[in-house]
Amino acid sequence: MDFSFTEEQTMLRDTVASYLADHYDFDKRRAAIKSAAGWRPEVWKAFAEELGILGASFPEEMGGLGGGAIDNMVVMEELGRALVVEPYLPTVVIGGGFLNHARPPGAEELIGKIIAGEAIFAFAYAEPQGRYNLANLVTAARKDGAGHVINGHKAVVVGAPWASHLIVTARTGGGQRDREGVSVFLVDRSAPGVVTRDYPTVDGRRASEVFFENVRVGPEALLGPEGAALPLIEQVVDEAIAATCAEACGVLRKLHENTLEYTKQRKQFGAPIASFQALQHRMVDMFIHVEQAISMTYMAHIKLAEPADERAKALSAAKVQIGRACRFVGQNAIQLHGGMGMTDEMAVGHYFKRATIIEGEFGSVDHHLKRYETLSLDTAT
Amino acid sequence: MDLDFSPQDAAFRAEARAFIAENYPQALRDKQRDEEALSKEDYLSWHKILARKGWSAPSWPTQWGGPGWTPTQKYIWSEEQARADTIAILPFGVNMLAPVIYTFGSEEQKARFLPGIRDGVDWWCQGYSEPGSGSDLASLKTKAERFTGDDGKEYYLVNGQKTWTTLAQFADWGFFLVRTDPNAKPQAGISFLLIDMKSPGVTVRPIITLEGGHEVNDVFLDNVKVPVENRIYHENQGWTCAKALLLHERSGIAGVARSKRGLEKLRQVSRTQLADDAGPLLADPAFKRKVAELEIDLTALEYTELRTLAGESAGKGPGPESSILKIKGTEIQQRLTELALEAAGHYGAPYLRGLPHNIGAIGPDEAHGVAGTYFNTRKTSIFGGSNEIQRNIIAKAVLGL
Numbered sequence: 067m068d069f070s071f072t073e074e075q076t077m078l079r080d081t082v083a084s085y086l087a088d089h090y091d092f093d094k095r096r097a098a099i100k101s102a103a104g105w106r107p108e109v110w111k112a113f114a115e116e117l118g119i120l121g122a123s124f125p126e127e128m129g130g131l132g133g134g135a136i137d138n139m140v141v142m143e144e145l146g147r148a149l150v151v152e153p154y155l156p157t158v159v160i161g162g163g164f165l166n167h168a169r170p171p172g173a174e175e176l177i178g179k180i181i182a183g184e185a186i187f188a189f190a191y192a193e194p195q196g197r198y199n200l201a202n203l204v205t206a207a208r209k210d211g212a213g214h215v216i217n218g219h220k221a222v223v224v225g226a227p228w229a230s231h232l233i234v235t236a237r238t239g240g241g242q243r244d245r246e247g248v249s250v251f252l253v254d255r256s257a258p259g260v261v262t263r264d265y266p267t268v269d270g271r272r273a274s275e276v277f278f279e280n281v282r283v284g285p286e287a288l289l290g291p292e293g294a295a296l297p298l299i300e301q302v303v304d305e306a307i308a309a310t311c312a313e314a315c316g317v318l319r320k321l322h323e324n325t326l327e328y329t330k331q332r333k334q335f336g337a338p339i340a341s342f343q344a345l346q347h348r349m350v351d352m353f354i355h356v357e358q359a360i361s362m363t364y365m366a367h368i369k370l371a372e373p374a375d376e377r378a379k380a381l382s383a384a385k386v387q388i389g390r391a392c393r394f395v396g397q398n399a400i401q402l403h404g405g406m407g408m409t410d411e412m413a414v415g416h417y418f419k420r421a422t423i424i425e426g427e428f429g430s431v432d433h434h435l436k437r438y439e440t441l442s443l444d445t446a447t
Numbered sequence: 448m449d450l451d452f453s454p455q456d457a458a459f460r461a462e463a464r465a466f467i468a469e470n471y472p473q474a475l476r477d478k479q480r481d482e483e484a485l486s487k488e489d490y491l492s493w494h495k496i497l498a499r500k501g502w503s504a505p506s507w508p509t510q511w512g513g514p515g516w517t518p519t520q521k522y523i524w525s526e527e528q529a530r531a532d533t534i535a536i537l538p539f540g541v542n543m544l545a546p547v548i549y550t551f552g553s554e555e556q557k558a559r560f561l562p563g564i565r566d567g568v569d570w571w572c573q574g575y576s577e578p579g580s581g582s583d584l585a586s587l588k589t590k591a592e593r594f595t596g597d598d599g600k601e602y603y604l605v606n607g608q609k610t611w612t613t614l615a616q617f618a619d620w621g622f623f624l625v626r627t628d629p630n631a632k633p634q635a636g637i638s639f640l641l642i643d644m645k646s647p648g649v650t651v652r653p654i655i656t657l658e659g660g661h662e663v664n665d666v667f668l669d670n671v672k673v674p675v676e677n678r679i680y681h682e683n684q685g686w687t688c689a690k691a692l693l694l695h696e697r698s699g700i701a702g703v704a705r706s707k708r709g710l711e712k713l714r715q716v717s718r719t720q721l722a723d724d725a726g727p728l729l730a731d732p733a734f735k736r737k738v739a740e741l742e743i744d745l746t747a748l749e750y751t752e753l754r755t756l757a758g759e760s761a762g763k764g765p766g767p768e769s770s771i772l773k774i775k776g777t778e779i780q781q782r783l784t785e786l787a788l789e790a791a792g793h794y795g796a797p798y799l800r801g802l803p804h805n806i807g808a809i810g811p812d813e814a815h816g817v818a819g820t821y822f823n824t825r826k827t828s829i830f831g832g833s834n835e836i837q838r839n840i841i842a843k844a845v846l847g848l
Contacts, residue, residue: 194810197792200725221810222793243725263807266798267659268818273796275809334583344835373786393785394611400657400825404581404833405611408656408663415657419822422788423796432733433723 069364071140074133081117087150092413095149095270104272105228109152114183120158121181128166128177135305135367139312143265146316147388149413149420151271153225159309161187163302164233168289176231176252188229188255189306190220190276191299198433200235201297202243205278207210207251213284214238216251216259219277226274229255234278237239237291248296248414250289257281269423270416297374304381307428308370311363311388314424318356318391321399322416325349326374328403328414345402352398355391362387379441382434389431396421452519459520462616463527469531470496482816484660487570487617493724494536502543504565509550511557518756522704529704537614538573540564544622547639547688551680561729562643563577572644574609574623574666575689582836584624585633585686589668591640591680593623601675603627603640605648605668611830615651615664618644623668624734628683639685642668642679658819659800693832697768700831701776703749709783710742715789716813728790741782748775767844769773770837777827782820791817794809 071079089109090310098106113118122131122137131137138159145154162180165173179185196202216236226232226242232253253260259281262274290298324348329340335364339345363385369380396418403414412441472492478485495502505521507513516524528535535666543563549557563569580587589607595603605625614620621642628636641650648671654663678689717729717738728734752772759765788795794810796817802809828834842848 098717113656194794195721197723197728202723222796226794263809265802265806265809267796268798268822269796275807277604333579334581334586339582344838351493395650397825401828404829405576405826410657410659415822418825419657419818422818422821426789426792426795432731432789432793435733436723 069285071136074131075136076136076158078122078133079144082119082141082144082306083147085112085117086144086150087232090148090150091187092149092416095151096387099151099270099395101267103151103228105268109150110186111183113152113154115183120183123158123164124166124181129181130173130177135308135370138305138309139363140149142216142309142312142447143316146393146420147320149270149416151356153188153228155306155309156229157185157187157312160189160302160306161185161231162231163178163305164298166250166419167298167301168250170252170289171286185231186225186229187233187234188226188274189221189236190223190226191303192221192251194219194221194406196221198429199243200303201245201248201296203237203248204242205234205236207238207249207283209238210282213282213287214251216253216278216281216283218276221275222267222273223262223276224267224273225272226255226262226271226276231255232260232276233289235295235299236317246298246307247293248297248299249292250299251283251287252289253281253283253287257283267423269420278285291368300374300378303428304377307385308363308435310427311359311366311384311425314388314392314421315360315363316354317417317421317424318359318395321395321414321421322349322352322356324414324417325352325399325402328406332404348398348402355395359388359391375441379438382429382438382441385429385434385440386431389426389434392421392425398430452523456519460523460527462691464501465523465532466500467527467533467565469589470500471531471570475534485534490534490537490614490617491570493534497536498566502532503536503567507543507545507561507565508549511545511561518759522756525704527705529708532708535705536620537570538602538699539613539622540569542575543692543696546593546695546834547679547692549766550637550691551688555580555676556679569619570614570617572612572618572621574612574616574621575643576611577608578610584689585637587624587626587633587637589623589625590629591627591638591673593627596672596822601842603638603673603675605640605671605673607644607668609666610654610663610667611804612664612666613662614652615666616653616661616772618651621666622679624685626658627685631683632640633781635685637685637689638682639679639688640673641679642673643669643677645673646673648672656823658822659798660819660823665709673815682772694765694769696831697773697837698755698765700827701748701752701772702780703745703752703776706776706779706783707743709780709787710738710745713738713783713786713790716787719811719813720790720792734786734789737786738802741779741786744775744782745779746771748779751775767840770832770840770845773831774834774837777831780827781824784817784824788821790814 115310122133126132165177207216209444234251234253237247238249254288259279261277264274267273289398332339366381366384369377399414400418406412407414476831494503501514504513505516510517548560577587589604591603621644623642624635625638625640627638648669650667652665653661718727720728721831722728722731791814794814
């Protein structure tokens with residue numbers, strides 16, 4: 067039974083935390099997300115070069131430092147603490163995840179570009195009609211010679227305005243909601259026919275509606291087995307969920323810490339409001355949510371290596387727990403900050419907004435409860 | 448025990464519905480549909496139309512222009528307004544200040560101020576909270592020192608800062624709680640003062656809320672001269688007025704009719720929004736269960752409010768039980784915004800404020816702004832006396848704890 071971190075993982079955490087403390091305070095973040103681009107490429111460059119963290123989770127044979135999901139967990143929590151918007155999750159966890167699992171020709175080179183900070187990814191999987199069902203796909207990839215032609219509309223593709231590469235799920239066969247017939251493609255964002263409609267998100271990021279108008283891709287673009295890629299997608303999405311849970315831990319900790327700090331110094335009726343029992347109990351309940359979220363994040367990462375059904379069940383359980391924590395801790399952080407919690411000026415509102423979006427990312431609480439029930443309770447035993 | 452609507456009530460409902468349909472400004476409807484920010488003129492346009500009909504102040508005594516409606520008629524009127532998605536008449540003048548004036552004010556003050564409030568001519572803001580006085584309102588520090596002017600008249604010199612002042616950027620006048628005796632017990636040194644917002648020394652500074660909107664402000668008062676005739680009631684007895692006003696504020700927040708309309712919209716949206724599998728979100732058992740529970744919660748609130756209204760028509764004013772309406776009303780409003788955000792799925796994330804109109808569709812119309820509304824609605828459990836304070840009030844004033 068071992069929940070400790072290795073020396074390398076501890077160093078990784080400290081390196082990231084230290085950099086963010088110096089370069090990513092709340093005011094710097096606020097200015098960056100207001101800028102035209104909405105992010106800071108120099109931060110990404112620092113991740114790649116000065117800190118050298120982008121390769122931490124990739125195996126050595128792919129040019130990485132030989133770590134794995136735990137390294138992503140450590141990094142993501144620090145990114146959550148600082149509300150970092152730069153696209154570590156879509157690039158390293160998702161883009162890198164697809165490349166590392168599917169190992170298409172050129173994978174090593176492209177992972178090398180990720181590690182060097184030269185390739186940025188966005189994951190185009192959700193569709194307007196699909197809600198959280200990964201297999202609900204209208205976007206189609208029609209076979210054309212050795213390659214495919216892609217047509218469709220992907221919804222709320224986070225980080226697409228910053229990406230050089232898109233990972234696109236599309237149907238090469240089967241009916242709209244069939245598990246069979248699903249494929250995944252690597253598409254250059256600058257490919258002819260890729261049209262984006264960019265916008266900010268409520269939690270400080272940028273996203274796009276991405277339209278594919280007869281986008282031609284060659285055979286090398288296919289990731290994983292043609293028409294049978296749903297298990298690969300589900301695996302990478304589960305890894306993304308685990309990483310998002312880790313990010314949430316950073317956000318939740320800050321929401322709770324900020325609330326403790328505020329209530330200790332805010333005086334009403336002649337006393338710090340932190341001395342009122344009703345609020346103390348609330349902050350304890352928040353604390354319990356935070357701790358359980360951390361526990362389930364660890365559980366999620368431990369279970370990533372399990373067979374698919376076991377893994378999916380564990381990740382759904384974690385996402386439910388984290389989703390509930392995000393709502394309770396987020397809402398109560400605002401409440402306990404009183405009117406100040408409602409301002410744009412204070413950091414707590416921004417943590418709350420991020421927590422709110424995390425709640426729905428890669429599946430809402432209801433979606434994951436249902437997946438959990440299906441995997442855990444609908445079987446014969 | 449009777450909840451039947453009489454034929455007269457049915458006729459009134461028909462009249463109310465027709466009046467709104469025929470008179471609600473299309474320009475206003477267009478702006479609401481396009482989610483455009485409303486100007487001062489927009490807000491007042493509906494108020495003025497209602498004032499001409501004599502319907503802008505449903506709860507006022509007929510002597511001052513109230514229509515003399517029964518509680519049932521008032522209830523029907525709320526329903527019809529909500530049903531038609533009209534903008535709400537701002538509560539500050541009509542619902543909060545006016546009862547203080549016609550209860551505690553002099554005849555001269557009633558004649559001077561009530562018509563402007565009723566007719567939508569004067570926009571009023573509420574100068575209560577301060578940076579150091581939120582829940583502990585009585586600790587307020589904005590001071591008003593009495594002096595005789597060069598003209599021989601009596602004035603107060605007001606200095607201090609109010610915060611969370613809703614829509615002060617549009618206000619012509621404000622009602623302010625100020626400290627006129629710094630040596631008395633806090634509640635015994637407060638006066639209720641009406642201040643012309645165009646007075647020299649009044650500065651309004653926007654506060655941007657977390658969803659990006661500008662609806663509240665800081666109001667700085669720097670040597671503002673206010674005639675003593677602008678004080679309502681006795682000097683140092685303003686807390687009596689303040690408490691009466693807070694009761695009205697609190698019971699006005701329940702918002703049953705608007706929440707019913709919100710639920711109806713949620714059902715419509717979740718009939719078109721698709722669930723993970725084939726079929727509408729409303730058919731998904733988990734979502735359906737949550738909507739059912741919310742409807743039941745709202746029904747309970749509605750009947751509690753009807754009991755309160757019935758009590759009021761028997762002569763009782765709003766009492767400490769109005770804290771129940773405030774707590775449950777705001778929790779239900781918040782829950783509605785949670786479910787609307789859930790229903791939007793991925794399209795809850797886009798932030799569309801300020802984007803060019805011709806950018807093209809980004810998600811369905813009903814998803815637009817749902818996250819912003821969810822974030823903004825967190826204020827309802829904080830303002831008007833936080834829900835924690837409301838529980839203290841019930842504990843003390845109702846349960847005797």
